[in-house]
C-alpha cells in the first residue's frame with residue numbers, strides 16, 4: 001500500500017501529443033474529443049453493411065459533462081490550453097470554460113441511459129443513441145415555502161454548449177442537416193416534420209472510443225407549430241395528444257435519422273416503450289418489402305403477424321417500472337386523428353389491451369414485438385411477470401448499474417488511484433471484489449478522510465445556499481424553502497460531522513419522501529434521549545402535472561419547523577432546490593447514509609443508492625429494487641419496512657395502501673441503532689463503507705450491466721472486447737438460478 005506522499009497514479013497514459021489531434025470530423029461537421037483515426041474507426045463500425053451495431057433509444061439522456069469529463073480532464077492534466085490555430089483555440093476555450101449542463105433528463109431513466117452509454121464507450125461496444133433535444137429542458141425548479149414547487153423553462157442554449165455539435169448538411173456546407181419525419185393524419189396525408197440533429201460524443205475514459213448521441217431538435221421554423229411546441233419540453237403533458245406526438249417524434253425519427261447519416265444499426269434497444277412507434281414503421285416497411293407497393297390494400301392479419309415476428313428479431317426492450325402511470329396508453333379515438341388506417345390495423349392486432357378496449361397500450365405493444373424483454377432487478381422481474389403473464393417466460397432481469405467513473409467522488413478517486421491494490425479500478429470495477437489490503441485499517445482511515453472532506457463540501461454548499469436565500473428574501477418575492485433561512489444567522493447553519501441523511505429522487509407518491517416524518521414526536525424523542533444531532537437533506541423534482549407528488553414536496557417544507565422545534569434544534573431538515581446530476585454527486589458522496597423509503601415493490605430498481613454505495617456510503621432502505629440484491633445483513637447497510645407477500649394492493653398507489661404507519665414505525669426502531677453505530681463505533685461504521693466497496697461496487701456498475709446487455713444484441717465483437725465483456729459478466733449474473741422465495745407468491 002502506498003502512502004499519500006508517494007503519489008502514483010493508475011491512470012493509463014494516453015498517446016496524444018497536441019490539442020489538434022483531438023479534432024475530428026467527416027462530411028457532417030468538425031467535432032472535438034477523439035483523434036481522427038478513432039473517429040473513423042467508430043463511424044465505420046456504425047455504418048458497416050454487416051449491421052453490427054445497436055441504436056439505443058431513450059426519451060431522455062442524462063450525461064451532464066460537469067461531473068464526468070474525460071476530455072477536459074485530459075486537457076487540464078496535460079496543460080493543453082493553447083493552439084496556434086484560432087479555430088481550435090475557440091473550441092478549446094469553450095471546452096474548458098463553457099456551460100456544462102445538458103438538461104435533457106428528468107431523473108433516473110435519463111441518468112441510467114447516460115451511464116449506460118458511457119460504459120458502452122468504455123468497453124468499445126458499437127452503439128448510437130437517439131433522443132430528443134428539449135430547448136426548455138425538463139423544467140427548472142424554484143421552491144417557495146408557502147407555494148411549494150414552481151416550475152419554469154430551463155434557460156440553456158445548445159449553441160453555447162461546447163460538448164454539443166450541430167450536424168451539417170453534406171450537400172450544403174455551413175447549413176444544418178435537416179431530416180424529414182413523416183407524420184400521418186386520419187386522411188392519410190403526411191405532415192412533414194423537420195428536425196435538426198445535434199451530436200454529443202460519450203468519449204471513453206481512454207479517449208479511444210466513443211458513442212454518439214443524436215438529439216433531434218424539432219423546435220425549428222420549418223416544422224409545423226404543434227411539432228415545435230411538443231418538442232420544447234421533456235414529458236410535456238399539457239394534453240394527451242402532445243404526449244402522443246412527443247413519443248412519435250422520438251420513435252418515428254429513428255429511421256429517417258439513421259438513413260440520413262448512413263448508419264446501419266441491426267438492433268434497436270428501446271429504453272422504455274417511449275420510442276416504440278419505430279416498431280410500427282419497421283412493420284410497415286417489412287410489409288411493403290414482402291407484399292409490394294400495394295400492400296395496404298392486400299395485407300391480411302397473418303401478413304402483419306409474420307412481419308411482426310421478423311421485426312421482433314431486431315428489437316430489445318427494457319421496462320423500467322411496475323407503476324401504471326409509467327405505461328403508455330392512448331385513446332384509440334385520439335390515435336385515429338394522428339395516424340392512418342393501416343397503422344390502426346396493426347395496432348389493433350398488437351397494441352390492444354383487454355383491460356381497456358378503448359385504448360392502445362404501447363407498453364403491451366413493446367412487450368409483444370421484441371427479441372428480449374428486460375426488467376431492471378430481480379424483484380422487478382418477478383413483479384413484471386405477474387403484470388404481463390402472456391410473456392412471463394421471456395421477461396428476464398438485468399439489474400441496473402451506475403457508471404462508477406461518474407459517481408465516485410474526486411476525493412475517493414484520488415485515494416483509489418494511489419492505492420496499489422486497486423490499480424486498474426478505472427477500467428475494471430471488479431478490482432474491489434479482489435481487494436486484498438495488507439494494511440486495511442490504514443485504508444479505512446484514508447477513506448474516512450475523503451468522506452470527511454466530501455461531507456464538508458456538501459455542508460458548505462448547503463450553508464452557502466441558506467445564506468444566499470436569506471439575502472434573496474429581501475430582494476425577491478420568493479419565500480426561501482428552508483425554515484433555517486428565517487432564523488438568526490448564528491443558528492442557521494449546518495455543521496460537518498453531524499450525522500447526515502440524504503434523500504433525493506423524483507417526488508412521486510410511491511417514493512414516500514415524507515415517510516420518516518409520519519410521526520415527528522417519535523422521531524424527535526429518539527434524538528432527545530441521547531442528544532443525537534442529525535441533518536436530513538432532501539432534494540428532487542415533482543412532474544409539473546403530478547399534483548400529489550407536489551403535495552409531498554410541500555409537506556417536506558411544512559415539516560421543517562415542527563421537527564426543529566420538537567427536537568430542540570437537534571434535527572435540521574433541509575430542502576435543496578434544483579436537483580441535478582451535480583447536486584446528486586455531491587449528496588451521494590457527502591452524506592453518511594442514503595435513505596430510500598418507497599412502497600415495496602414499486603421502486604423497480606433505483607440507482608441513486610448505487611451511487612452512494614460506489615462511495616462506500618451505506619444505504620438505509622426498504623427491501624425494494626436493487627437493495628434486495630445489495631443488502632447483506634450487518635455488512636452493507638440496513639433495511640426496514642414491509643417485506644411480506646405481494647398481492648393486488650401491493651401495486652396500488654392509493655393512499656390507503658401506502659403503509660405509512662407500519663413502515664415508519666419500522667424506521668423508528670432502526671434509526672437509534674444506526675445513530676449509535678455512527679456516533680459510538682466509528683470504526684465499525686467505516687467497515688461498512690469498506691464492505692460496500694468490496695461487495696457492491698463490482699456488481700452495481702454499468703460496465704457489468706452493459707456486458708449483460710451485449711448478450712441480448714446480435715453483435716460480432718473483436719476478441720479484445722469479448723474478453724473484457726466476459727470478465728465483467730463474471731462479476732454478477734442478474735438472472736441467477738436462485739429460485740424465487742415462495743413467500744413472494746401469494747394469490748393476487
Ligand SMILES: *Cc1c(COP(=O)(O)O)cnc(C)c1O
Nearest residue numbers: 107108505580581584606607608
Ligand atoms: C441518479 C439520479 C436519479 C435517480 O435516482 P433514483 O434513486 O433511481 O430515484 C434522479 N435524478 C438524478 C439527478 C440522479 O442523478
